[in-house]
Amino acid sequence: MTMETKDELRQRVIDLLKDNVDDPSLLDECGLDDDLSSLGINSLTFIKLVIATEMEFGVSWSDEDLDFRNFSTINQIMNYISLNQGEQ
Numbered sequence: 001m002t003m004e005t006k007d008e009l010r011q012r013v014i015d016l017l018k019d020n021v022d023d024p025s026l027l028d029e030c031g032l033d034d035d036l037s038s039l040g041i042n043s044l045t046f047i048k049l050v051i052a053t054e055m056e057f058g059v060s061w062s063d064e065d066l067d068f069r070n071f072s073t074i075n076q077i078m079n080y081i082s083l084n085q086g087e088q
Contacts, residue, residue, distance in 0.1 A: 006078070013077050016056055020048050032075045037068070046071065053077065059084040 004012075010032070018024035021039045030039070041049070046068050050061050059081055071077055 009078050009081065010074065012056065013074055013081070016052050017049070017074070020045060020052055030074070032078075033073050036072055036074070041068070053081065057081045057085055 014027055017036070017039070018027055021027070021041060022045075023040065026039050030036070049071065050066065054060060061080075065080070070080065
């Protein structure tokens with residue numbers, strides 16, 4: 001398995017978000033540390049994103065981590081994936 005660069009990971013996370021939010025065009029203006037709640041993410045969208053992240057990156061979110069505050073920016077998502085990838 002090859003190691004993914006930070007740029008590749010960022011693009012995969014952005015693509016995943018675009019596939020799961022109501023208005024993907026809002027991501028074009030979204031910075032890595034901007035609050036993703038501005039994209040209209042609600043509890044249902046959050047669960048969809050958690051499942052999509054698990055499927056796309058092979059990470060599992062522990063019950064303690066299932067809090068939108070842990071998933072509120074692109075950087076937070078990338079950090080979680082980086083720390084937990086391959087730990088099934």
